[in-house]
Amino acid sequence: MPLTALTSLALLPAAEWDALAPAGQPFLSHAFLSALEESGSIGPGTGWRAEHLLWVENGRALAAVPGYRKSHSYGEYVFDHGWADACRRARIPYYPKWLGAVPFSPVSGPRLLGAPEAAGQLLAALPGYLEQHRLSGAHINFTAAADNALLRDQPGWLHRQGCQYHWHNRGYRDFQDFLDALTSRKRKQIRKERAQVASLGITFAWRDGAELTEAEWDFVYTCYANTYAVRGQAPYLTRDFFSLLAARMPEAIRVVIAAQAGQPVAMAFSLLGADTLYGRYWGCLAEFNQLHFETCFYQGIEYAIAHALPRFDAGAQGEHKLIRGFEPVITDSWHRLLHPGLHDAVATFLEQEREEVAGWAEGARQVLPYRQETEGRKNV
Incomplete structure (x- = not known):
């Protein structure tokens, strides 16, 4: 099948992976992701198992997503513990799940690597992959704008937003x-x-x-x-x-x-x-x-x-950053849940949560410490 799973980045030459990843994104490099695997930071006993997905045609990878099979929700920074707990109480399996992300790194950036058309084909094949491997769903965290456009075009994906605080030069x-x-x-x-x-x-x-x-x-x-x-x-x-x-x-x-x-x-x-x-x-x-x-x-x-x-991203969360000049930035993640009841319940929750996040971000902008006369300069 064109959709292929890699259980170790060592199975793919660094140059081939890095050709799909955008330049200037250190977290997506073969060096960073393979160091996580080879150092034992992920792997047996950690609840993280490498499961990178590739779209391969004629022996060549045209698209990829850094991915992991998860048996818990720690180290993700898009918090779905409540969803997992609701499933436990309803006796609906939530783990294992598949996660498209950079482990332990709440940094927004491309997650669908490579040619957009091939990335779209990978996404279209993903629900079948989840069913085949008895995974409860797929989660793609801290996506870039181009990813959002591709995911929005695919049926069944739920959009979640959060808020971070970045400093702008x-x-x-x-x-x-x-x-x-x-x-x-x-x-x-x-x-x-x-x-x-x-x-x-x-x-x-x-x-x-x-x-x-x-x-x-x-x-x-x-x-x-x-x-x-x-x-x-x-x-x-x-x-x-x-x-x-x-x-x-x-x-x-x-x-x-x-x-x-x-x-x-x-x-x-x-x-x-x-x-x-x-x-x-x-x-x-x-x-x-x-x-x-x-x-x-x-x-x-x-x-x-x-x-x-131009930018300093000092990490996730931390409202105390606002008074030190860090500005609210909306983050995005996407979730494909196979259980119909869970999908519907989460969809309702996320609709309300997105409104709350937007309101919070707008309120946060009102308390930024910049002088009013510098607003024009700030918004350049």
Whole structure:
């Protein structure tokens, strides 16, 4: 059949996969996705099983979706736990399900890779694939506009929306120029937060993937894992993942390390895309007042300004980003549920939820800290 499933990206040459993925999207690269598999971050015992779908004609892959068979809903950031719980109570099987996504990465971007016509054929064949493999449904998370157009044309797909907060570079010359675009009260608040960190003698240094030693990667991982440990959770990623990523795509890695008296105390790990800095992981060895905001937000904003990057995506959720100049952005996901009753119930829920998300985003725009006279500049 033209629809083919891959249980490991190692079965497909990197050049063939990367030819389908758009440039400037590090999360969709063969290097990133295969590092997740080969490091054991996904695979046996994790509830994630690689199941990438390809549309193949004459021995050549024309379209693909990075995909996984899931036995739970953790690490997705489009939350369907309520749907799963309702199915459990109604004795309707919800797992396993198929997920088209980048694991542990709530970053919007293309999910239907390759030629649009072939991607449409892949989508049309997907319901039959779900039935054949006894999967409850398919979920494609954090899609791009072109994906939305293709999915909208396919019957049976339910559209879900969410809200994130991204910082947009309006041609700022430096961090002070950005502050000058804010209201006086918010400008003073940010200056106060940054001064509190500076008073602790904490300094910051940016490094790329090739500059970090294995000992420094140990520190990065310890910080990353600690963010989960304080919540009593196990980290999604393994230590090997970071070393594999550093070996395969060092040019895309940016890590800012916070140090006090020469000793590293915190870090933020980011990936660099064509026009966006993606803040992904953060962690610290000890608590310092305001250090999270400085390391994860203000350092990233400074980096984006210095390198003329149009956008800084500092991660999912976090309404506290609004008062620091991050603006609401609508995200999209799509869901194909085979059980008719579940499909109808979720469709009704999503119709109401979309209205609530739109209202929330509009309300969030009203509390942004930008001065009114800078609105024209902001909206360029």
